[in-house]
Amino acid sequence: MSGRSARSQGSWLRTWLGPFASRPLASLGLLILLVIIAFAIFAPWIAPYAPEHIEPVDRLDPPGAEHWLGTDHFGRDTFSRIVYGSRLALLIGIGVVAFAMLTGVPIGIVSALFPGAGRVLMRVVDVLMAFPSLLLALGLIVILGQGVFNAILAIGVIYLTTTARIVYGVALRLREESYVEAARSMGAGTVWMIRKHILPNMISPLLVQASFVFAFAQLGAAALDFLGLGAPPDVPSWGNMLAESRIYITRAPWLLLYPGLMIVLTAFSLNLVGDVLRDQMDPRFRELVGNRQRR
């Protein structure tokens, strides 16, 4: 019989993966995400052509044996570009989530634990939230310039604000909890309290938030790419593919379908997974966090 650690690990997995067993749609979403991750990691082996590889003879070919999803106006294979595009999608998602968490969480916690600084910080967050989200990102792009990294920062700032707000709310309530007061009265230091009490309780809501942020980051990045303000034109991102194919959609509708479909599938799967995770959360957290999502 395995030791205690193995059993508790097993139940950890069961807690988070269990609910998927009864939800076929959400499991499908999880599967799709795994496929996309596989695409990203194994792109050079999965894609039949290099993403920049041009075959002028086969320009605007419909899906067929040689080019499974057709070609674009340069003769580049759509399927290969889509496979490589998943790398960018993952990069953006991870980048935005990481940025939002690494900045938003400390801001939220500090604001909750130190009311003086908190008032100021939350004011700043409020002001940032007075800008409609894409506009904020556009403004930052103007300052920073285009590019994938800047797009990550620009979109990340949007979700920094929502994350900070959520963390602030949760941390405030936790601060009022009697066990935190008890710990304080026993002389517990602030850092210890954060580590032992606040952070562990944040994991659930943050995990849910992360999946939604990941999903909306896809849509935001696609929009920026489409406007020509995100990834540089030669980079095979799904948004770029849509932007480039815009004038050809009547002649080559597959150029519109597949990249867009990838964006939708990614965001949809993440939303599904996020929903399941949220339902799994302790009801107490659901009422701490609330249902507001920002796009």
Added chain:
Amino acid sequence: MLSIDGLCVSVGTPDRVLDIVRSVSFDIRAGEVLGLVGESGCGKSMTSLAVMGLLPRPEAWIASGTISLDGVDITGLDPHQRVRKRCAGVSMIFQEPMTSLNPVVAIGNQIVEAIRVHDPDVDARLRARDLLDMVRIPDAELQLNAYPHELSGGMRQRVMIAIALACRPRTLIADEPTTALDVTVQRQILGLLRELCADLDMGVLFITHDLGVVSQLADRVAVMYAGALVETGGVEELFRSPMHPYTFGLMAAVPRPAERHQRLHPIAGRAPKPDEVGEGCPFAPRCFRAEAVCRSGEVPFDGEGSGHRARCHFPLRDEVLP
């Protein structure tokens, strides 16, 4: 008269069924208060919801038994269906007056809504005001426009009673209406219920876990344990000489001022959950009089028809007890 006969309520899913009310039978006559007593989880609220037709679907349902009002079978009908079939004579008030009223509608309109269901032609607003007077809310005319959050808990409960009376019910079910209120307010509400019962010749099913309240208010008492009715009888008789060991245990457990410095006498063990109830008498595991026969088979009622009787093989009868 409201007759409940052999009512069984179950909850759960098709694969997993729990019986939470097991063959409960009692009558409520006009002008009489029947106190339904039992601890939390014994099934008294579910019984009342079943009688009212408000069982939460699909999780709960009436497995068997009948509920009849003046001879008309109303089992399984929800309140709206009863209104349609013109057999709506039962009303109910609930435990949480703070949350039982729609927060965004003025209380006058909430009462009017209840009136119009049964009496579409009457001047509803006038009648609403009369109802507020009947439940002793001062400045009735003014209060018609008040919102629930502007009223205290006691006032809200009175509004609930007014709503319940709107349809001129033959029977009123009160599910722990005073548990969430202060003691002084509690007395007022109880007094009000007592008067209404007499003035309107209405039967009242008063559900509570508080023996003190029962002794003041009820004419007859029914005791429930683990989903089953274990004893019924007139209030004085039942309090003076309880027949069922559980009832006896309840009364013995009440702290008495005279015994201030002595130990309390709780009943050993704890009440079983619905899935823990086994064969035979549900109280047997904790009963000091239990024998082998108590642990298997149905336990019949011992005692005369509608007088004082207990569901026990060895009921207590004026014996001298420790």
Added chain:
Amino acid sequence: MWSYVFKRTGAAVATLIAASVIIFVFIHLIPGDPVYVMLGDEATPQQVDALRTRLGLDQPLLLQYFYWAVSALRGDLGTSIFFGAPVLSIIAEGAETSLLLASITMFWIVLFGVPIGVLAAVRQGSWIDQGLSGLAMLLASVPTFWVGLYLILVFAAGLGWFPSSGYPSIFEDGGLSNLRYLVLPSLALAAPNAALILRLTRSSMLDVSREDYVRTARAKGISPRRVVLGHILRNALLAVVSAFGFTFAALISEAVVTETVFALPGIGRTVVQSILRRDYPVIQGVILVIVCLYLVINLLVDISYRFLDPRVEFE
């Protein structure tokens, strides 16, 4: 009640001022001398000096901000580098398109989002509910420009029912029939937002239906339809309405992309073009106006909330 209005308005104004500071500062955050940033590297020294003096860029930053802010209050948001015209007039030109687009979109959102959300809630757990909820989540995951492009492909290029781009004003030839130019764009914009409102309505209805007062309503014997509409929906809408301000912000954001897809002469497209042309006065002016509008909408929603929920205390 008025003290609440004053307090809320005061907070909104404070936020606007803070946002305006950010907007003002942002042009100075762009790497390089703002004047060269605006004129490009080919500018002659005379142009540079002229612009520098005209914009007062030789003055201390704080003073510049005050000039800019005071001018803005008077309606002078500067002059477009690209067009040479006042920024305000450029915004005004695009206002009609954008406001109409936003209004029509809101109409679709409420029309589709709320009733279908109610339906899904009432039929919770059934195939209808699962299907609608799944569909809603799907629609919330689509990029509006993709929906827009598809709508163009099917309904404009394909069936020819609607035009695919542009928007002549309703004050010109064609009159109100010109609104048909806004049908496809507004549908594209509405799709993901309606989906979110649908889900919010549904979850709000389900939460409310668990409340005690709904049980009281049922106990009265009123019809199930009355319970749903008069009690459950009436309270569930509180949460939905308070999301409207926030939905409006999403609309403004996404309209930027939609106007680009459909080549609509609105404020959103102005923003994008100005960014590409580095027309900074326009960018600043437009963002300021949009933020102002967003704050006003939120303020109105907050205040009107009082009429919906009598529990809201005015302090």
